[in-house]
Amino acid sequence: MAASPKPIDLYQGQAGSLAQMSSDSVQSKAAEAILKALESATKAGSLTAQIPEKLILDRPKNREHGDYATSIALTLAKTANLQPRAIAEIITKTLNDENLLTPAGISKAEIAGTGFINITLEVANQGSVVSDILRLKEKFGTGSVLSGKKVNLEFVSANPTGPIHLGHTRWAAVGDSLGRVLSAAGAEVVREFYINDRGNQMDLFGESLRAAALGLPRPENGYHGEYIVDLAKQITSKNPDFISMEESKSIIAFREAGYKLQLELQKNVLDSFGTHFDVWFSERSLYENNFFDHTLDKLKSNGHVYEQEGAVWLRTTDFGDDKDRVMIKSDGSFAYFASDSAYYISKRERGFNLCIYMLGADHHGYVGRIKAIAACAGDDQDKDVEALIGQMVKIIEGGEELKLSKRAGTIITLEELVEKVGIDAARYTLIRYPTDTPMVMDVDLLKKNTNDNPVYYVQYAHARICAVLRNAKDLGIDFGNDFYAPELLVHQQERELIGLLAEYPRIVASAAQMRQPHRVARFIEELAAQYHRFYNDCRVLPMGDEKPGKLNSTRATLSQATAQVIHNGLDLLGVSAPEKM
Numbered sequence: 001m002a003a004s005p006k007p008i009d010l011y012q013g014q015a016g017s018l019a020q021m022s023s024d025s026v027q028s029k030a031a032e033a034i035l036k037a038l039e040s041a042t043k044a045g046s047l048t049a050q051i052p053e054k055l056i057l058d059r060p061k062n063r064e065h066g067d068y069a070t071s072i073a074l075t076l077a078k079t080a081n082l083q084p085r086a087i088a089e090i091i092t093k094t095l096n097d098e099n100l101l102t103p104a105g106i107s108k109a110e111i112a113g114t115g116f117i118n119i120t121l122e123v124a125n126q127g128s129v130v131s132d133i134l135r136l137k138e139k140f141g142t143g144s145v146l147s148g149k150k151v152n153l154e155f156v157s158a159n160p161t162g163p164i165h166l167g168h169t170r171w172a173a174v175g176d177s178l179g180r181v182l183s184a185a186g187a188e189v190v191r192e193f194y195i196n197d198r199g200n201q202m203d204l205f206g207e208s209l210r211a212a213a214l215g216l217p218r219p220e221n222g223y224h225g226e227y228i229v230d231l232a233k234q235i236t237s238k239n240p241d242f243i244s245m246e247e248s249k250s251i252i253a254f255r256e257a258g259y260k261l262q263l264e265l266q267k268n269v270l271d272s273f274g275t276h277f278d279v280w281f282s283e284r285s286l287y288e289n290n291f292f293d294h295t296l297d298k299l300k301s302n303g304h305v306y307e308q309e310g311a312v313w314l315r316t317t318d319f320g321d322d323k324d325r326v327m328i329k330s331d332g333s334f335a336y337f338a339s340d341s342a343y344y345i346s347k348r349e350r351g352f353n354l355c356i357y358m359l360g361a362d363h364h365g366y367v368g369r370i371k372a373i374a375a376c377a378g379d380d381q382d383k384d385v386e387a388l389i390g391q392m393v394k395i396i397e398g399g400e401e402l403k404l405s406k407r408a409g410t411i412i413t414l415e416e417l418v419e420k421v422g423i424d425a426a427r428y429t430l431i432r433y434p435t436d437t438p439m440v441m442d443v444d445l446l447k448k449n450t451n452d453n454p455v456y457y458v459q460y461a462h463a464r465i466c467a468v469l470r471n472a473k474d475l476g477i478d479f480g481n482d483f484y485a486p487e488l489l490v491h492q493q494e495r496e497l498i499g500l501l502a503e504y505p506r507i508v509a510s511a512a513q514m515r516q517p518h519r520v521a522r523f524i525e526e527l528a529a530q531y532h533r534f535y536n537d538c539r540v541l542p543m544g545d546e547k548p549g550k551l552n553s554t555r556a557t558l559s560q561a562t563a564q565v566i567h568n569g570l571d572l573l574g575v576s577a578p579e580k581m
Contacts, residue, residue, distance in 0.1 A: 025132070026128060026502055029125075030106055033095060034055055034119075035052075035055055037094040038072070039051055047090050060118070067119060067120055068118075069112075069116050072091070073088040073091065074115050077115070088116070092109045105125025106122065107121060107122045123486065126495065126499065127487070130484060130486065131481050133561040133565060134561055134564065135481065138564075140504070140505070140568060141507075141508045142185075144185075145186060145509045145512065146187035146512055147187070148186075150352050151189045152356065153192065154192045154193070154194055154356065156171050156270070156277075157195075158196075160195055160262045160263040161204075161259075162223060164266055164269050164413060166417065167360050167361070168414065170439075171390050173275070173430035174430060174431050174517060175191070177517040178358075179191045180574065181512045185509055185513070187354075187512070190278045190352070191276070191277045191278050191279070193270075194281050194343065195281060195282045195283060197259060206254045207219050207222055208224070208228050210232075210254045213233075213243055213254065214243060231261055232254070234261060242254055242257070272418075273418065273426075286346065291346070295345045295346075298345060299314060299376055304318060311326050311330045313326055314341060314373070316368075316376065319376065319381060320381075337369070340373060344370065348384070356385075356387075356515070357388070358388045391437055395441050395443060396444075397420070421441075425455045425456075427575055428454065429454070429455065431521055432522065435518075449581075458524050458569075458570065459570070459581060461528035461531055461566060462577045462579070463578050463579060465559050466563060466579040468559055469556060477553055477556055478553050479554075483550075483553040485550050485553075488554050489555075494538055497562065504527075504568070504569070508520065520573060523569060524565070527569070531562050539552075541556075
């Protein structure tokens, strides 16, 4: 096997607390035993410390240091007025004296260095996660860490005046995956597309369509892609009278017809990409039924609206914005910020207690404004609203950057990207990198069926396991929970694989809490690599005339659980898990 894609540190800055694990997981049982030891030592007077509600369990990079480790002794040293190692000795002694190890499935707890406690699980207990995976299937990895959160997740939000381009495409993949991850962590998520369907750009869109239909030069600052000609032809074929209308009426007619067609195209393209929205929210609706007046009244009641030089302002500088913002201009027209304000109020009044905005790289200035709007509305700008920035994507093909779209006349469109690399490769690649850094997508690499191609590498691992299980059936090897003997799995690669499978729920929880779905992608890459190491060192299928035994069934069951977790991870990314490749 060639080397797998370079991994990242999945666990850095990631606290594995009881809140992030199911109550019957091996991690939670071990953590609970240590917390019980702390409580007992405190009651006995051998330790004076405030017992934490959560306990950090890390997975050591060097497995010689155990299956899990905790630095709780170092954390308590200051308040307990003891050296960390002395606290660790009290904890480990209590664990042994009160027989807390065996019920928790711990074979030993050892002190390392200045006071770290290394936990080694009993073989059968460690292997129990496999039974959990096969019992829970698609639900393995789901949790409740975000239970009670009703999230409005707004992403893509393109103007209905052109195709979905590469800048939108990154959020189309990442936003959809984040929605899946948040849901897996227990949140109630509504995916929302904000339609920017009012303002000068819509009028320019109508002018551009009319000009194309009449064969006239389009406005200099209008829309010039080939798609405008195509739209104009569609409109005039159904509405030939639009051409003969008075100019202002004709522009409006073309604008509205083009808007309807272009929005439908955007919906179809996103649906075909596997990105589905629960709500398509029109900016225009913010000014219907006096909703903006209601917004203004609400902000006024909180004391943050004032008038100056004939304009209406929101005093956003009270909450960290670099300047106050105009809502209604002196000529009586609405500033774009008026829509921003009303839209936020709309989200909150629809019952969302967390509003997440996923913005493009050129929208850094919006972050402070959105948070200031929340504060002016009486909300907590640090808890009730979040803004994520997605950096730019470059496409490289044949060693050169692709910049121009054949149809849009500007940047590459989502459709063109999918035509080049396929849906799975496009989605996976866009998701697997942190969104706060620019990324480069190499088209030539993504067309290769090699281990250098990350999506191929993970999908191949799943297909390989499926092939192993098909062969096992052909050889009469039974597998599944009824044929699983975890006490037989003593090889180092088996323990490594099982330990990694047990980490999956924590990865999902942290990806949701940190709004980083790329952690799921990097985890399943690591899992795929570990499965290959396991398969190379631990024979799953018998050789030659060798008769299948219990170990073969158990290893096949471990393989089945691994395939399930890879499948679950790929599903959170909206990527398929093929059984054959």
